[in-house]
Amino acid sequence: MKSRKQLFADLRKKPEDPDLLSEIASSYYKEANYKKAYVYDRRAWLCNRNNTIHITNLAADLEMLGWLEDAIKLSKWVLTWSIERICRHTNVSTSRAMTIKNDCRFRVSYCYYKLEQHSLARRYLNLYFKIKKRDKLPSDLTHDHQKEFWRSLNLDGKMKIWETE
Known part of the structure; x- marks a missing residue:
């Protein structure tokens, strides 16, 4: 797995890559930083609204935030x-x-x-x-x-x- 620093470097090259955004969100989720995970999962979902993985990740973030x-x-x-x-x-x-x-x-x-x-x-x-x-x-x-x-x-x-x- 790439470091978050490397993920952000890749994100500068491809700022609308939903899979990359989701990977960043996952790194925050694993650290229990659900607000940041939500931000990046939401961006991933906005880039590809039909991908259920992004939707279910977003739902998991919302659950953990109490929403x-x-x-x-x-x-x-x-x-x-x-x-x-x-x-x-x-x-x-x-x-x-x-x-x-x-x-x-x-x-x-x-x-x-x-x-x-x-x-x-x-x-x-x-x-x-x-x-x-x-x-x-x-x-x-x-x-x-x-x-x-x-x-x-x-x-x-x-x-x-x-x-x-």
């Missing part, structure tokens, strides 16, 4: 997209597009949880796990994070999901 309603709106917007549209505009495989879309369900669920709307959180989380299991999808989310959230919503006794993993 939960906005994170939900962006994530739900991605959920309205067809898999074909995600593949076409993001240049990813069908499986990756399905994972991106399903991980949006998890983000929506988590934001609803933070907003203390537990019935909506459960609905989206159940759907997330149902689709993940049915389609055998990987996830960008850690297994421990998923499991901890599952338990915080008291869903252990309602669905058996962890036996197969």
